[in-house]
Amino acid sequence: MPYDVTNITIRSAGKDQLSTVAALAERIWPDAYRSILSDGQIRYMLKMMYDLPVLEQEYAEGTRFDLIYDGDKPIGFTSYGPCQEHPHFCAKLHKLYLDKAYHDRGIGTLALRHVIEEARSREYRVLHLNVNKHNATAIRAYERNGFVKVRESVTDIGSGFVMDDYVMEIKL
Template sequence: MTTARFTPVVTADDQATLARMASDIWHEYWPAIIGEAQTDYMVSHFQSLQAIQTDMADNGYEYWFIEDANGTALGYTGGHAEAETNRFFISKIYLAAHARGKHLCSQTIRFYDELCRERGLSAMYLTVNKHNELGVRAYQGNDFRVTECVVTDIGNGFVMDDYIMERPVSA
């Protein structure tokens, strides 16, 4: 099993590296599920350098590279705390193809569990595409439960057809 470490995205160079990684991972994984056109649209609107910079500067998002012990980036994750709900919204957990199936999602959830405990948050939640069977299984295996099904219009004729899944923070 690969042991993950989580390195904060801090600098402009980090943000640019993250945006390139996001594009690569998204274009490798998502076209089979949502099609090439929606993948391109979502990368440009939600995973681009501008989107990452706006999330961090204006929306309280934090991002981390998911790395192996040698500092090789295997993926990325990000989200933000919601004071009004006392939860952490995990917006992104994305892994490169060669890093999937190595329990890195579970390690990422444990990372968030610790982060939430340190910050006094009671739960974490995320959205996952209903057709992303790998993701749904990974989250269910980490004690997330479906709390809602939502279809969100994201523009340009595209929708996100998601489960909202939540998990309490470990004691």
């Protein structure tokens, strides 16, 4: 039986709510990547991508953050904005994470469709994202929602770590 999502809302996060995004990442990220990445890489990437000054810098540069709520309880987040390569043509989904207790209820799809509609409303023609090659659950979810793999990407992120991803996109 599908989960009743009537209590689920997605709201734009202001700069003052970025600490909530950081706290959600600290709670969600280790569970999401424990079977894919080492504990050392998880800690390194959390600091690299979710320290409050990093989030504030992204926000200042135009990245949009949305919080996903069950009633008044924050349960996940998204972030997205213009691509660096083609900022007037392409948007990038940087982050979409949901508390594990809310998986398999259609909420991730609801959040993804929200981002797709936001990108369309800003007249982008393509939305792309990077997803870890070993994150089969996320890859299936993106494919169910119309995304296709367009290339592979291995990015050195320092300290001996790499991000080994597929780049996926959907035409808007």
